[in-house]
Amino acid sequence: MLHTRLQQARKATGLSLREVAERVGVSHAAIKKYEDGETTPPSDMLLKLSQALNVRVAYFFRPQTVVLDGLEYRKHSALPKKRLNAITHAVIDQIERRMELEALFPQPPQAFAIPLDLPTVTDMAHIEAVAEQVRNAWQLGMNPIPDLIGTLENQGIRVFITEDDGDKHFDGLAAHAGGVPVVVVGRHWPGDRQRFTLAHELAHLLLSERIGASLDAELVCNRFAGAFLFPRCAVLQELGTHRNAIELQELALLKAEYGLSMGGILYRARDLGIVSAAYRQTQADLFKAKGWHLTEPGPAYPAEKAHHFEQLVFHALAEDYIGESKAAELLNMPLTQFHRIRQMDATVEQAHAGVHQ
Numbered sequence: 001m002l003h004t005r006l007q008q009a010r011k012a013t014g015l016s017l018r019e020v021a022e023r024v025g026v027s028h029a030a031i032k033k034y035e036d037g038e039t040t041p042p043s044d045m046l047l048k049l050s051q052a053l054n055v056r057v058a059y060f061f062r063p064q065t066v067v068l069d070g071l072e073y074r075k076h077s078a079l080p081k082k083r084l085n086a087i088t089h090a091v092i093d094q095i096e097r098r099m100e101l102e103a104l105f106p107q108p109p110q111a112f113a114i115p116l117d118l119p120t121v122t123d124m125a126h127i128e129a130v131a132e133q134v135r136n137a138w139q140l141g142m143n144p145i146p147d148l149i150g151t152l153e154n155q156g157i158r159v160f161i162t163e164d165d166g167d168k169h170f171d172g173l174a175a176h177a178g179g180v181p182v183v184v185v186g187r188h189w190p191g192d193r194q195r196f197t198l199a200h201e202l203a204h205l206l207l208s209e210r211i212g213a214s215l216d217a218e219l220v221c222n223r224f225a226g227a228f229l230f231p232r233c234a235v236l237q238e239l240g241t242h243r244n245a246i247e248l249q250e251l252a253l254l255k256a257e258y259g260l261s262m263g264g265i266l267y268r269a270r271d272l273g274i275v276s277a278a279y280r281q282t283q284a285d286l287f288k289a290k291g292w293h294l295t296e297p298g299p300a301y302p303a304e305k306a307h308h309f310e311q312l313v314f315h316a317l318a319e320d321y322i323g324e325s326k327a328a329e330l331l332n333m334p335l336t337q338f339h340r341i342r343q344m345d346a347t348v349e350q351a352h353a354g355v356h357q
Contacts, residue, residue: 003037005060009053010035012093014086023052058329059093066095068175068182072204079169087164088173091184094160094309095177097330101312104321112156112181114206122212124223124271131227134206142231144258148195149304152183152202159198161187161306174201181205191301192261198304199225226268230258235268243275246283252298262296263287310348317342 010020010031017035021028024045033039034049041049050057068088102109115137121127135142138155145151149159158177162184164170172185183201185194203221211217238254239246246269251262260268263284270280287293313330316322322330328338331348340346 002040002060003035005062006041006049006053007035008089008092009049009055009059011085012089013053014082015053020049020052024048055093056329056332062096062100066092066099066177068092068095068177070208071175072173072201072208083164084170087162087170087184090164091160091162091173091182092177093332094162095158095182097332098158098160098309098312099178099180101309101316101322101330104316105312110154110156112205118206118210120210120212121207121215121220124215124220127220127223128227128232128272130207131224132231132233134228135231142233144234145229146259147304148198148229148259149306150308152198153308157181157183157202157205159306159308160184163187172197172201174204185304187303189303191303192255192259192264192296194304195229195259195301196225196261196264199228202228222267223271226260226264226271229260230254230265230268232272234258235265235272235274239269239274241274243269245279246275248297252296255296255301256299259301261301262298263293307348 010017015023016028017031018028021031024031025048026045030039034041046057046060050059068091071088115134118130118133119126121130132142138151140151152159158180160182162170164186170186172183174181174183176182183198183205185197189197200221203224204217207217207220207224211220246266248262251265254260254265255262258265266275266280266283269275270277284293287296290297310331313322313327317324317327324338324342325335328335331338337346341348
């Protein structure tokens with residue numbers, strides 16, 4: 001198991017065998033023998049490896065391993081495979097810590113269940129009703145969803161945030177780990193991008209076997225994401241049934257309310273026939289010319305917060321399921337930093353920022 005852990009930690013950092021070897025002062029052949037299980041690193045070498053790979057020594061002896069099934073990436077073609085592997089392995093580490101923690105509780109965590117009678121999508125227009133059906137099943141109504149991560153967590157979907165955004169070429173992933181649905185987004189993205197990716201990956205989880213063969217699955221998931229965040233009845237109420245034009249400030253205000261980008265709102269207006277395809281394209285050209293397709297004007301939508309895991313750690317600590325050392329290990333931080341958090345001298349976000357600087 002140790003050799004598997006070592007390889008996983010190395011891949012999570014994106015380092016080569018030679019780069020790790022240089023950091024710990026041995027040959028790359030020696031590192032390869034460690035990873036192949038031919039030799040076992042001594043205790044002093046394990047300490048050096050943990051420092052080089054930014055993990056605790058206990059990580060190498062963690063028993064549980066996770067395999068991601070049904071992996072669906074949203075990524076740009078410019079993202080190198082090595083970088084994608086690094087992101088995936090870093091996420092696996094987070095998932096393992098989460099599953100180890102959940103196993104300590106006497107009651108099993110909330111299980112994910114697809115709402116009953118979701119239809120097969122054979123036409124893009126069907127997606128509007130599907131999004132409304134999911135909202136109704138989850139008792140969300142048709143109002144804005146202020147805490148999307150919390151909403152997904154409450155439905156049994158484990159949401160993880162990665163520090164590595166692949167130089168902005170990584171757009172998230174969805175998968176199953178031990179039968180549990182998992183969604184991953186980037187920590188440093190603007191909130192509207194996080195939310196669209198979360199809703200897009202939710203569509204993959206809900207509709208993986210319910211998309212007609214004639215439809216493009218990514219376009220279906222995009223349409224669902226917009227419809228889930230800004231449902232049809234709300235769009236019609238806010239914009240009306242027909243518009244010749246929409247003011248930029250109007251788009252910005254709606255973005256602040258529903259957490260969908262200005263460009264996404266324009267797509268919703270086109271999809272629902274409120275504005276013409278030609279008008280939406282004219283606005284898209286304007287956004288591209290001004291660089292707004294990369295950074296929209298006006299205040300950024302606040303980033304989503306993934307706090308459920310940290311809450312579980314402190315719950316387990318309070319009930320004596322774990323001690324301080326284990327809590328710090330699960331949060332992937334030194335014990336001294338954990339002490340500061342426990343004494344309310346720092347937040348979890350501040351401590352992690354110190355770890356990743």
